[in-house]
Amino acid sequence: MDRDEGDASEGQSRRRSDAQPSTAAAEGSDAAPAEGEVLRYCNFMDFLVHLGVDSRVDASGLVMVAAQCMFAAALPLAWSEQIDEGSSRVYFFNETTGESMWVHPQAELFKELIEEVRSWPPDEQLEAIFARSDAHLRQAHRNAVDAVAQWSAHDAPQGPEEAPEFGDSNQFFFNATTGESRWSDPRQSVEFDLRQRHAILCECIAAHTQTLARMAKGVSSDSSDGEEAERGVKALVKNLWASVGSLPLPSRGGAAPAEQAA
Secondary structure (H helix, E strand, O other): OOEOOHHHHHHHHHHHHHOOOOHHHHHOHHHOOOOOOOOOOEOHHHHHHHHOOOOOOOOOOHHHHHHHHHHHOOOOOOEEEEEOOOOOOEEEEEOOOOOEEOOOOOHHHHHHHHHHHHOOOOOOOHHHHHHHHHHHHHHHHHHHHHHHHOEEEEEOOOOHHHOOOOOOOOEEEEEOOOOOEEOOOOHHHHHHHHHHHHHHHHHHHHHHHHHHHHHHEOOEOOOHHHHHHHHHHHHHHHHHHHOOOOOOOOEEOOOOOOOOOO
16 A cells, blocks of 8 residues: 655544544444554555545545544554555554565455445435344354354463463464464454444444434424434444354364464
């Protein structure tokens, strides 16, 4: 990704850091993703291109709301934003695995969410939008359960030479499908993804509610309608996360596999 430059980029960085969640998102704050690094160098317009968002077509509406939330969102734990010295391009680095990439580590997840909110008709009632969001999260949760099911937990080998590089652990995790082993609980990354999906969908639900209120303006002069809608959004946001349930623990393995955690 390209790097932000000049005063405009500094302003964007400040807005990202100082941005506050909407009332709806705050109401569901118990499901907010764990705090990690936020974007500091990435150019927003370049970010949109990577997500397949046309700033001319999607300048207003839920797609741009979602993109702005994604741009302000924390990176997954262990990921950081770096500048390549040779090209001055932004890249992303995982200090745990040593992996690096030119695209945002959540790019595929973000693209899925963009397509989801792009499918919401602007005049669709809130209950139907909630049903869409609930179905999206439930499918993501099923995928997460399947991903966790590939892992098993094993007692860590004894000896200082076998200690994990980052922190202490008395067990490691092995993926029988891919052959990968790691010290970190595999639920951490998939749960982060689920919580990030939830947080972005909540912001979009809140924005859609405001759109419905503007469309209804003049049809009803009762100010209690807006208050009732806001209460309804808060209830939906709270229930949206509770409906998907928690992730299962990785199965307990027997003897450690030949390739132990590195």
